[in-house]
Amino acid sequence: xxxxxxxxxxxxxxxxxxxxxxxxxxxxxxxxxxxxxxxxxxxxxxxxxxxxxxxxxxxxxxxxxxxxxxxxxxxxxxxxxxxxxxxxxxxxxxxxxxxxxxxxxxxxxxxxxxxxxxxxxxxxxxxxxxxxxxxxxxxxxxxxxxxxxxxxxxxxxxxxxxxxxxxxxxxxxxxxxxxxxxxxxxxxxxxxxxxxxxxxxxxxxxxxxxxxxxxxxxxxxxxxxxxxxxxxxxxxxxxxxxxxxxxxxxxxxxxxxxxxxxxxxxxxxxxxxxxxxxxxxxxxxxxxxxxxxxxxxxxxxxxxxxxxxxxxxxxxxxxxxxxxxxxxxxxxxxxxxxxxxxxxxxxxxxxxxxx
Amino acid sequence: xxxxxxxxxxxxxxxxxxxxxxxxxxxxxxxxxxxxxxxxxxxxxxxxxxxxxxxxxxxxxxxxxxxxxxxxxxxxxxxxxxxxxxxxxxxxxxxxxxxxxxxxxxxxxxxxxxxxxxxxxxxxxxxxxxxxxxxxxxxxxxxxxxxxxxxxxxxxxxxxxxxxxxxxxxxxxxxxxxxxxxxxxxxxxxxxx
Numbered sequence: 352x353x354x355x356x357x358x359x360x361x362x363x364x365x366x367x368x369x370x371x372x373x374x375x376x377x378x379x380x381x382x383x384x385x386x387x388x389x390x391x392x393x394x395x396x397x398x399x400x401x402x403x404x405x406x407x408x409x410x411x412x413x414x415x416x417x418x419x420x421x422x423x424x425x426x427x428x429x430x431x432x433x434x435x436x437x438x439x440x441x442x443x444x445x446x447x448x449x450x451x452x453x454x455x456x457x458x459x460x461x462x463x464x465x466x467x468x469x470x471x472x473x474x475x476x477x478x479x480x481x482x483x484x485x486x487x488x489x490x491x492x493x494x495x496x497x498x499x500x501x502x503x504x505x506x507x508x509x510x511x512x513x514x515x516x517x518x519x520x521x522x523x524x525x526x527x528x529x530x531x532x533x534x535x536x537x538x539x540x541x542x543x544x545x546x547x548x549x550x551x552x553x554x555x556x557x558x559x560x561x562x563x564x565x566x567x568x569x570x571x572x573x574x575x576x577x578x579x580x581x582x583x584x585x586x587x588x589x590x591x592x593x594x595x596x597x598x599x600x601x602x603x604x605x606x607x608x609x610x611x612x613x614x615x616x617x618x619x620x621x622x623x624x625x626x627x628x629x630x631x632x633x634x635x636x637x638x639x640x641x642x643x644x645x646x647x648x649x650x651x652x653x654x655x656x657x658x659x660x661x662x663x664x665x666x667x668x669x670x671x672x673x674x675x676x677x678x679x680x681x682x683x684x685x686x687x688x689x690x691x692x693x694x695x696x697x698x699x700x701x702x703x704x705x706x
Numbered sequence: 707x708x709x710x711x712x713x714x715x716x717x718x719x720x721x722x723x724x725x726x727x728x729x730x731x732x733x734x735x736x737x738x739x740x741x742x743x744x745x746x747x748x749x750x751x752x753x754x755x756x757x758x759x760x761x762x763x764x765x766x767x768x769x770x771x772x773x774x775x776x777x778x779x780x781x782x783x784x785x786x787x788x789x790x791x792x793x794x795x796x797x798x799x800x801x802x803x804x805x806x807x808x809x810x811x812x813x814x815x816x817x818x819x820x821x822x823x824x825x826x827x828x829x830x831x832x833x834x835x836x837x838x839x840x841x842x843x844x845x846x847x848x849x850x851x852x853x854x855x856x857x858x859x860x861x862x863x864x865x866x867x868x869x870x871x872x873x874x875x876x877x878x879x880x881x882x883x884x885x886x887x888x889x890x891x892x893x894x895x896x897x898x899x
Contacts, residue, residue, distance in 0.1 A: 384867075386867065388824075390828065391820060391821045391822070391823075391824035391828060392818065392820050392821070393818065393821055393866075393867075394818050395816065395866065396817070397814075402744060403742055404742060405739060405740060407708065407711050407738070407740075408737060408738050408739075409710070409711050409712055410735060410736040467711050469708070469745075470744070486738075490740055494725075497740075498742070501742045502743050506719070506723075512746040682712075
């Protein structure tokens with residue numbers, strides 16, 4: 352039995368996940384083995400060649416988003432590096448170079464994709480095939496192996512089989528159950544197509560802009576505006592997050608919602624820390640709300656490298672989140688069913704009279 | 707039909723089996739789809755087993771009213787067509803299949819394995835990185851644990867993938883070096899040196 356281990360060949364592609372997890376694909380004698388390894392525990396999933404109906408790899412925009420984000424971060428870090436002198440500029444230069452290197456590597460790795468394998472009873476994602484070049488190489492390698500097992504589909508068979516409509520949804524009762532919950536949930540993704548995510552994106556963009564404006568303008572009106580913006584963003588983000596837990600969910604929007612809430616939490620903590628610092632330095636002002644706002648308005652990110660770094664991070668993160676939310680929501684089809692998990696609704700062959 | 711994995715509309719035949727990138731006619735996304743004959747062949751019908759026709763016929767161990775068709779390759783019990791599970795040329799009963807899976811004697815059924823060589827190496831190596839700021843004190847505990855793991859699990863079933871014992875060896879070397887280091891430290895402390 353252990354000799355079977357020597358028959359596996361490693362396929363190109365590797366995807367790292369949280370806590371040192373790795374997804375890899377291996378080619379066995381009669382099956383494709385998907386391995387997820389984390390902290391010494393390996394989990395296996397087999398797709399037998401005789402069962403594989405299709406392999407579909409679809410290009411995604413994730414790579415472009417990463418490139419854009421990395422470019423923005425590099426530019427943002429380059430600005431203080433050029434403006435400041437001494438040790439502080441070295442810190443920002445190092446950061447800019449670091450992100451530039453990652454950007455170049457990401458660009459060289461090519462476009463990203465998402466690959467699905469389909470059998471009669473499942474459609475699963477192959478996480479290790481997330482770069483288009485790698486996925487195409489693996490598909491080219493698997494094609495002759497699967498064809499050796501199953502044969503080749505001719506063009507006529509393809510057209511005939513497709514026009515005969517041999518495939519039906521596997522779970523009509525599940526579809527009926529969804530329909531009974533309301534047609535809006537089955538037809539569209541109302542939680543992701545609603546207005547809340549747009550409002551959150553707009554508020555985040557406004558926050559990024561006002562944060563960037565703080566580098567140049569320090570005024571009480573700006574501070575009051577930012578406080579009001581923060582409260583509005585906090586409320587909108589909570590509503591946004593709560594709505595993502597109603598089905599159908601989209602994992603991208605859920606992640607964006609949690610990221611927004613985390614950003615607000617971090618902003619609140621850092622704002623509170625600044626307030627405490629201010630209280631220690633100017634205890635007399637703490638009894639007067641207006642005086643507090645005045646003091647906060649006088650603080651500029653340019654006064655302190657730490658404040659500058661925090662403000663830059665806040666601006667970049669807010670802008671990134673805003674763009675991400677809009678991009679993800681635009682990429683969702685209007686009639687997409689729930690596809691938040693790895694497995695997607697299954698198909699089964701049409702009943703052709705055989706028991 | 708093969709749906710587009712983005713918009714779930716049916717892909718046209720022109721977009722399938724091209725060997726290169728094509729486009730979904732509905733959403734315009736770039737994709738490559740390879741389709742195989744399994745898409746068009748229905749699944750083989752399952753067998754429910756034949757009923758006994760006479761008392762002289764051998765019956766299934768699990769279904770006394772059904773005719774036995776095969777013996778189990780593992781335990782030898784008679785099996786009807788319903789109980790017979792074919793796996794890589796062998797005929798097994800459900801109990802032996804479950805035993806083979808839970809006992810990990812059939813690697814083709816294994817879906818999860820703890821790779822103790824990787825765990826031992828992590829136990830030996832990670833504390834050095836994590837606890838450098840506290841003078842590696844926790845390694846006085848983790849190093850012996852790693853050594854124990856190496857000897858305890860040396861012959862345990864490992865990954866079903868091609869592997870060697872190199873991680874065990876590295877964990878052992880690292881742990882032994884840590885133990886030597888601690889021995890020197892403790893000796894110096896004890897002798898006041």
